[in-house]
Amino acid sequence: MSTRPVRGGPTPGFLVWRLSMKWRVAVDRAVAPLGLTHAQYSLVASLYGMQHTGEQPSQRRLADHTGLEPLYVSKLARSLEAAGLVERTRDPRDPRAMKLALTEQGTEVTLRAIEVVHGLLEQLLEPLGGLDGPRTREFTRDLTALLDAPLDPPAHVKEQS
Template identity: 55%
Template structure:
């Protein structure tokens, strides 16, 4: 192994980026038959979770929960609305806010997508013991610590 190959294999940032890109591509392949991308699923799934109790979260609340940029959330929500998965409406509490609701089609699609995503997550995390594995939990904790870095929150 060359020095450059060794450096690449030990560059955690580069490896996290490659893993992220590969994970996203795998998610896109699993979700494509449902008319979704990984990014859209990253909005639909939390929206589903938040709305199960009857909540109608705002785009801002969804951005805060997911850690995604509010402008990116808005772009994704508009695409999901055009596809018939989400409805946007003015908030009754804050006239500046937009509340989100899953349509019947969105609800059916997210319910069909979730087991596919769980199976993929389990398959991709098998080297760590699967989605319920101790090493997977430890990795998730480490990733949360890395994501909490002030340098990443700018």
């Protein structure tokens, strides 16, 4: 991805950043009445999805899944535990690892938050033909390809470190 403007317009990197900021702010505002932040929502919604498939993930596994730093996931999990939304327990197979599970209250709040965020997603994707439209499916494939692409600093930047 080039950092140079495309014919005087914004770069793809700038647009990705702006879209991610727009999304984060919208989700923050939407889930605030439920007592959540965007980061907390990302954690509980991911945890809900993982539990729904029978997994009780560790904090590390949840960090890998969400793309958040493990230390940040630990901090979020502690705050969600204090709010009564998440239970943290030691993994009997690895005493250093913490397993996470939603509480009953956490599941209720998460389901309400998922519904609210789903509505936002429908609004966001309306210009592409909606959530189930072919342009949205193509956009999802493109985003997945970008997320799968490795991002190592250029060699000349590594050498200056």
